[in-house]
Amino acid sequence: MIRVLVTGAGGPAGVNFVRSLRAAPEPFYIVGTDTNRFHLEWPPLDAAYEAPPCDDPRYLDFLLDVIERERIDFVHPQPDAEVRAISELRERLPAKTFLPSVETVRICQDKRRSGELWQRAGVLRAPSLAVRDRADLERAAELLGVPFWLRASAGAGGLAATPVHDLEAGWHWLRYWQISRPAIEFVAQELLPGANLAFTSLWCEGELVCAQVRERLEYIYPHLAPSGVTGTPSIAVTRDRPDVEQLAVRAVRAIDPRATGIFCVDLKEDAEGVPRPTEINCGRFFTTSYFFTAAGLNIPHLYVRMAFGERPSPADLARLPEGLYWIRHIDCPALLRRASELRARAHVYA
Structure with a gap:
């Protein structure tokens, strides 16, 4: 055992x-x-x-x-x-x-550094800019346009993240966090308006072994954050998106061509519907890893087996079908449902 x-x-x-x-x-x-x-x-x-x-x-x-x-x-x-x-x-x-290499962990936990590598690799269009003061905010507005995305360069759960629609409001947001959490470093990035996607993947020496895509449809208590992002979804659904997988694989390899271990890639679609990486959580799983386990793809189990030199069989790696919903909330049991199994029907008004 x-x-x-x-x-x-x-x-x-x-x-x-x-x-x-x-x-x-x-x-x-x-x-x-x-x-x-x-x-x-x-x-x-x-x-x-x-x-x-x-x-x-x-x-x-x-x-x-x-x-x-x-x-x-x-x-x-x-x-x-x-x-x-x-x-x-x-x-x-x-x-x-x-775990991934020491340097890979350091890069993935720095959103500015990873963003710079992605821009060089062509998976991001816009630069990732360090923000320390009002002049940096003005430069971000000039290079990225308004609105743009401002967030902590390190940390999970949408830490200190907000869309900046107005530079004065952005400046007060920055100052609030600099006073209350002075260790936080900030990065400005392109605001991506499309679908919120997640790519869970398992790697060994640069080879993609297992992967699954899902879309986040709704967050727990989104009204508690100006960005509407509170770290973990209340509703997510499996997706069959080869374009997301291809982009996520490029994002991982841009950081580490010899990737090993867990790489959980966050992506959002740009205005043209093209998925773009926003961060990689490496070395650990997304919060809702049990979603895929309940649906029949137990990636944490494969991960531990691989740590001891085992290679999963093809039967272990079957992709999940599109349209499986994971529905959860505080004090509510997580439920796995297909769209056809949802009990509520749309009401047609006369």
Whole structure:
């Protein structure tokens, strides 16, 4: 039995990763860590440990102690911060990881740097611009047009993101975040108005092994953010989009031709309907990984097997059909439905 350590196991993404391993045909011994001990009540774990933050000097000793105590074979970091920390520490851990290279993790977690590489590779049209002051905002408006997209250069969940329709409003937004979170660096990018797409993929030494596309249709509590993006969808649907896959593959290879591990690519369509990458979450899964598992494609399970040298069979890699909906919300159970199975019918008004 493989013994797996999942960090950030108490967050929704960690819970869904653990649930996917529990859905696998073989058993796993799963240990979870989280900085919030109460959140560790959610995932179905064999053992749980409250963790220090990953920037705490005690973090490495904590990991080493849990790995030794629980005889861990494999470590999966789920939050971005812990992906970065464990990526940097991997050579000091007596357990396997299946992470992209250290430099690839650094680039993917910097939206400005990844945007620059994509522009050079021709997968993005417009530049990604560092924004520190009002002059940078004015330059962004000149080069990108108004509105443009302003957001934190690092971080998940649409951190500090907003469309800038007015430079004065954009300046006050920037200043608010600079005062309240001075460590945040900002990037301005083209505002892409089309469909919000996600590409989950698994790689080994530059070869794409497994992938699936979905579209986000609605976010949880979108009214709580000026961008309408709050980090995780309440409604998503599988899509058959070869154009999205081709673009996402180019985006990954523009950053790392020898890509290995998980690469979850966010994309949006431009005004012409062409998908464009907006960021890559590498080394960890999107929040709703259990969506595909419930539909019959258990990518977290394939990922752990690949870490131990196994190669999935063709039967393991069958793409999901278009039109499977994943419907979820706070305190509401996640449901998998086809369009034909939805109970509500459109009302026709006289």
